Amino acid sequence: MKIRIRKYSWQLAPASVRQIRQQVFIDEQQVPEALEWDDTDDIADHYLAVLPDNTPVAVARMFSTLSETAHIGRMAILPEFRGRGIGRTLLNRLIQDAAGQFPELRLSAQRHAVPFYQRSGFHVCSSPYEDAGIPHVDMCCLAPELVAAELGRRHYPMVKGEDADAWLFHCEEELAALLDSLVSQASQRIWLYDRLLEHDLYDRFRFREVLSALARRHRLSEVRILIHDDRPLVKKRHRIVELMRRLPSRIELRLVNSQYPVEDQPFVLADREALLYRHDFYKPEGFANFTDSGRVRLLSESFQRMWDAGRNSLELRELPL
Structure with missing residues (x-):
């Protein structure tokens, strides 16, 4: 009509x-x-x-x-x-x-x-x-x-468990919007793998809010952060670290063990069906998919191997609150 x-x-x-x-x-x-x-x-x-x-x-x-x-x-x-x-x-x-x-x-x-x-x-x-x-x-x-x-081209756009088509991103603004949309729909867990916990991407207000909401939602909530280098977190106070200190049983950070094989591309996994994948540690380019349990399963296995071989950050442990 x-x-x-x-x-x-x-x-x-x-x-x-x-x-x-x-x-x-x-x-x-x-x-x-x-x-x-x-x-x-x-x-x-x-x-x-x-x-x-x-x-x-x-x-x-x-x-x-x-x-x-x-x-x-x-x-x-x-x-x-x-x-x-x-x-x-x-x-x-x-x-x-x-x-x-x-x-x-x-x-x-x-x-x-x-x-x-x-x-x-x-x-x-x-x-x-x-x-x-x-x-x-x-x-x-x-x-x-x-x-x-x-609008009009996709059914249930960006709805986890419903939208099976990939969303490509080519700039920081698109990356941040898709990341927030993905994390805000997680019901239990977020697994994040990156070279650094970049302040411009991960220390934004909206991302901290959706991550905090997940961590506080229930006792089974789980946020795992796996990075290569924690020195920038020590040099400049990161509010995700402060959140991690307040919710140590829900949010945990580890460093990769360089003596074991590691992935060359960063990614974020939401529950067991949604992901955001970047083609390079240094570029805001890649794709998000809100319904792709097969790819999430493969990346989860890789993340778990890196996580088990990883180590806690001594630098962050010694930082004052």
Whole structure:
């Protein structure tokens, strides 16, 4: 179904924006009015989807309170127009508008709508909770610019266990976005192998946050970091090391033993099915795959051999907190 999408401020939005939310959230889903209307409306961009004859059929809003994160919400499609692809068209327009401006998109999704958002590159990033008496989860997209370029060409883009196509990267920005997307979806373990724990890549706020969230998630969480050289960590304080000190049973770092065979390319493994692989220690070029258990199994075996032969860092052990 062909639709047009218009964007408004709250002050200039037509009455139909409010009417659709009233019908869907308050009348149909029994959301209390006091929760539906909030101050965020004043700072958000409001999107209205209309048919060729200008019949309004769906709404959404998007806002940002922090410079790096945009929030999508209040998506509502009138009952008689559901199941026709209108919601996905509207969501994809929001993603395209945000791409290039925000490296992170977030939303709160009703549990039944999770597959809908996954088809546009969002993944679950919280435990279930209730909002207005309705089960919800938080979802995020940590690479909106990359996802926006592939909308309509991939099913479940960047969703672990669903997206089986490789994502190529050729620059540091793409590498970082794919790394964050991969690590944030790990449910139990991250195994990281590299020459150095580069500050520019691994000491970024977003990467530390997703790694910390995994390490704290449950008692079986496991983060293994295997590197060749720990001297840069000693010269310049690395906040991953501080995190490792606070969670020693969840995050462990070892140095490779140069007397044993080692891999010539760095990689990151998420659980037993997703990976990010670089072709060279010194270049931000390679690929990520969110569903490739065969390749992950082979690299896991190699990592385990290097890990068993590795040694603890005496330099880091002697650093003061």
